[in-house]
Amino acid sequence: MDRFLIRGGKPLHGDIVIGGAKNAALAIMPCALLTSETLSLKNMPQIVDIKTMCDLIHQHGLDITIDDKDPHHYSFKGDITNTEAPYNIVSKMRASVLVLGPLLARCGKAKVSLPGGCAIGTRPVNLHLDALTALGAEIEIDGGYINATAPKGLTGTRFVFPFVSVGATENTVMAATLAKGRTELLNAAREPEICDLVDCLIAMGAKIQGRGTSHLIIDGVDALHGAEHSILFDRIECGTYACAAGITGGELRLIGAKTEYLGSVMHALEECGVEVFQEENAIRVRRTGSLRGIDIMTEAYPGFPTDMQAQFMALLSISEGASMITETIFENRFMHVPELNRMGARINVHGSSAIIRGVHSLSGAPVMATDLRASFSLILAGLAAAGETSLNRVYHLDRGYEAVEKKLAACGASIERIKS
Numbered sequence: 001m002d003r004f005l006i007r008g009g010k011p012l013h014g015d016i017v018i019g020g021a022k023n024a025a026l027a028i029m030p031c032a033l034l035t036s037e038t039l040s041l042k043n044m045p046q047i048v049d050i051k052t053m054c055d056l057i058h059q060h061g062l063d064i065t066i067d068d069k070d071p072h073h074y075s076f077k078g079d080i081t082n083t084e085a086p087y088n089i090v091s092k093m094r095a096s097v098l099v100l101g102p103l104l105a106r107c108g109k110a111k112v113s114l115p116g117g118c119a120i121g122t123r124p125v126n127l128h129l130d131a132l133t134a135l136g137a138e139i140e141i142d143g144g145y146i147n148a149t150a151p152k153g154l155t156g157t158r159f160v161f162p163f164v165s166v167g168a169t170e171n172t173v174m175a176a177t178l179a180k181g182r183t184e185l186l187n188a189a190r191e192p193e194i195c196d197l198v199d200c201l202i203a204m205g206a207k208i209q210g211r212g213t214s215h216l217i218i219d220g221v222d223a224l225h226g227a228e229h230s231i232l233f234d235r236i237e238c239g240t241y242a243c244a245a246g247i248t249g250g251e252l253r254l255i256g257a258k259t260e261y262l263g264s265v266m267h268a269l270e271e272c273g274v275e276v277f278q279e280e281n282a283i284r285v286r287r288t289g290s291l292r293g294i295d296i297m298t299e300a301y302p303g304f305p306t307d308m309q310a311q312f313m314a315l316l317s318i319s320e321g322a323s324m325i326t327e328t329i330f331e332n333r334f335m336h337v338p339e340l341n342r343m344g345a346r347i348n349v350h351g352s353s354a355i356i357r358g359v360h361s362l363s364g365a366p367v368m369a370t371d372l373r374a375s376f377s378l379i380l381a382g383l384a385a386a387g388e389t390s391l392n393r394v395y396h397l398d399r400g401y402e403a404v405e406k407k408l409a410a411c412g413a414s415i416e417r418i419k420s
């Protein structure tokens with residue numbers, strides 16, 4: 001298992017190219033199952049989760065090619081030869097469940113392993129199943145698998161999500177594009193990644209209204225066609241590197257990012273003393289003064305994203321005064337707290353809230369990554385800490401961040417991957 005060795009205390013300065021959004025790409029790749037024509041996707045991040053989704057889609061029968069000249073440009077084409085998503089792939093990555101809606105809509109049947117829980121929470125898929133059932137699917141759970149059939153095809157419906165779910169919205173929108181008649185989804189998620197999915201589906205010939213709102217109207221069509229689509233920039237990768245500029249007291253230009261998608265993250269950065277400027281095709285972030293404590297509550301978009309919670313926890317651990325972070329999306333997303341405390345942070349967890357009492361400095365330590373964003377919070381702490389931090393279990397990070405050590409080292413960080 002690889003680990004990172006970080007020697008902290010160096011302010012970061014330079015340019016970082018922000019890649020395509022992991023969470024948009026993972027939702028958009030299954031759209032390839034909705035057509036027999038070519039779906040061509042540009043600006044794909046080079047991360048392990050994309051490889052996992054490729055493995056899944058390939059075993060459903062599609063061919064995947066990566067452009068010789070552009071490793072971020074993928075093409076998907078072929079007919080579905082297998083409607084089963086096996087446990088050995090789904091268990092690696094929960095987003096695998098996003099093939100369920102497309103397979104069902106296109107083939108009238110799908111057998112998808114239940115994803116199970118993960119380090120940050122139990123993460124059931126009941127809303128995905130309820131919404132697909134409302135579209136006419138018959139669903140049974142057997143032997144750890146979701147067996148879904150729609151022998152007469154799916155039929156448009158009106159479905160109100162009892163609470164907001166990104167994945168359930170995505171699965172249902174994809175399925176509804178090929179259903180008979182109109183589907184109305186209320187209380188749908190409206191994350192920018194869902195807008196990106198809707199844009200791709202519209203480019204494929206889908207009829208969708210309400211993009212960016214919680215009320216989506218989808219008029220089913222007989223077939224979708226091929227399309228070319230460029231994946232939206234990763235607002236979480238962007239926010240993460242903005243925290244790196246903030247925690248080290250440096251200045252970074254984040255190429256390809258736009259403040260319009262950062263919303264609550266940008267306000268939180270500014271409130272705690274990190275300046276953010278939109279430039280042409282980049283965001284500039286810098287900190288010259290001290291950091292101030294703030295309160296944050298994670299919420300569905302446009303609220304503060306849970307995927308930025310751990311990184312802000314690191315930033316707030318060296319901010320003046322006390323801060324409170326309340327996590328409302330996942331029940332177990334404070335696994336980084338004991339590791340940050342081992343580096344000298346003063347954080348106490350009370351139920352779904354964490355109180356962070358800012359300390360003057362952190363000190364390097366051996367720490368262990370527990371999930372993707374927790375891993376980066378420990379890198380951030382390591383970049384600011386005095387001395388050496390050894391971060392174990394880097395494979396969590398490789399799931400969702402491209403070339404972390406190269407991007408950070410190019411801006412002056414001392415970070416090295418130790419292979420083992």
Ligand SMILES: CC(=O)N[C@H]1[C@@H](OP(=O)(O)OP(=O)(O)OC[C@H]2O[C@@H](n3ccc(=O)[nH]c3=O)[C@H](O)[C@@H]2O)O[C@H](CO)[C@@H](O)[C@@H]1O
Binds near residue numbers: 023024127128166306
């Ligand atoms: C690949 C991808 O895009 N992942 C993102 C997606 O995950 P994901 O799509 O899994 O997240 P959801 O929005 O569905 O989950 C939100 C909450 O609803 C619960 N829930 C969800 C579905 C369901 O059927 N039943 C249920 O109870 C979950 O356990 C969680 O507590 O959105 C999350 C919330 O912004 C992000 O943290 C993840 O990075």
Ligand SMILES: C=C(OP(=O)(O)O)C(=O)O
Binds near residue numbers: 094095400
């Ligand atoms: C929780 C995350 O991803 P996933 O839903 O793929 O586990 C994340 O990106 O922080």
